[in-house]
Amino acid sequence: MRQLQxxxxxxxxxxxxLITQTAVRLLVPFVQLFGLYVIVHGHYxxxxxxxxxxxxxxxxxxLGLAYDQKTVLRLMSERTNILFGNLGALIFTGxxxxxxxFGGLFLDYSALDxxxxxxxxxxxxxxxxxxxxxxxxxxxxxxxxxxxDLGSAGQMDEGL
Amino acid sequence: MIWILDLLILxxxxxxxxxxxxxxxxxxxxxxxxxxxFLMCLLWAEMGAVDVAFTEATVGAGxxxxxxxxxxxxxxxxxxx
Numbered sequence: 001m002r003q004l005q006x007x008x009x010x011x012x013x014x015x016x017x018l019i020t021q022t023a024v025r026l027l028v029p030f031v032q033l034f035g036l037y038v039i040v041h042g043h044y045x046x047x048x049x050x051x052x053x054x055x056x057x058x059x060x061x062x063l064g065l066a067y068d069q070k071t072v073l074r075l076m077s078e079r080t081n082i083l084f085g086n087l088g089a090l091i092f093t094g095x096x097x098x099x100x101x102f103g104g105l106f107l108d109y110s111a112l113d114x115x116x117x118x119x120x121x122x123x124x125x126x127x128x129x130x131x132x133x134x135x136x137x138x139x140x141x142x143x144x145x146x147x148x149d150l151g152s153a154g155q156m157d158e159g160l
Numbered sequence: 161m162i163w164i165l166d167l168l169i170l171x172x173x174x175x176x177x178x179x180x181x182x183x184x185x186x187x188x189x190x191x192x193x194x195x196x197x198f199l200m201c202l203l204w205a206e207m208g209a210v211d212v213a214f215t216e217a218t219v220g221a222g223x224x225x226x227x228x229x230x231x232x233x234x235x236x237x238x239x240x241x
Contacts, residue, residue, distance in 0.1 A: 046211045051214050051215055058218065065226065146227060
């Protein structure tokens, strides 16, 4: 009985509770879905790449707060995270550079009309979507790695 | 825009800002700063800038509070000045 009590006390010291873990486990898929919705609908409604990226990153922050750092790193390793961040920056810069290569200005999406003929108006809408996907990926990666580095003091073992 | 609601939220924002500066405990200051961010988000949504309000709600009230708490847990909780 005393052992059980001690275990409960140490668990409370670490800050893990069943209620928080269950709530986070139920909440995280919906947060990620909402983040994807915000990124995809960024050019129609409030929101966009940055806000959706922060939502996606905060889902990993919630997992890191409720569980251990190791659980989060098993779901999304540091290497994958860095890959996503660099891929986002590459998409943003690549779309801009492609526009410049095909004869427009940097990030002038209507120049991409020679690649797939959709018409300049459609390309202006679609180009914003492409760029916002890149921004969302980069911001998600940076938000998650900011919390991982700050929460574990750069060690990547325990977390908060 | 309802100016009475504007004035009420603005008054609460000023109270939260003064409290966040004056409180000695840094954890309390962080929580009050989160309240300040959320009230700012309400104010912006009420004035029609939904995009800015969205950013404030996610970054200001959500992520930055967590990052501040993470920084406090690895340093000292009491303010020196």
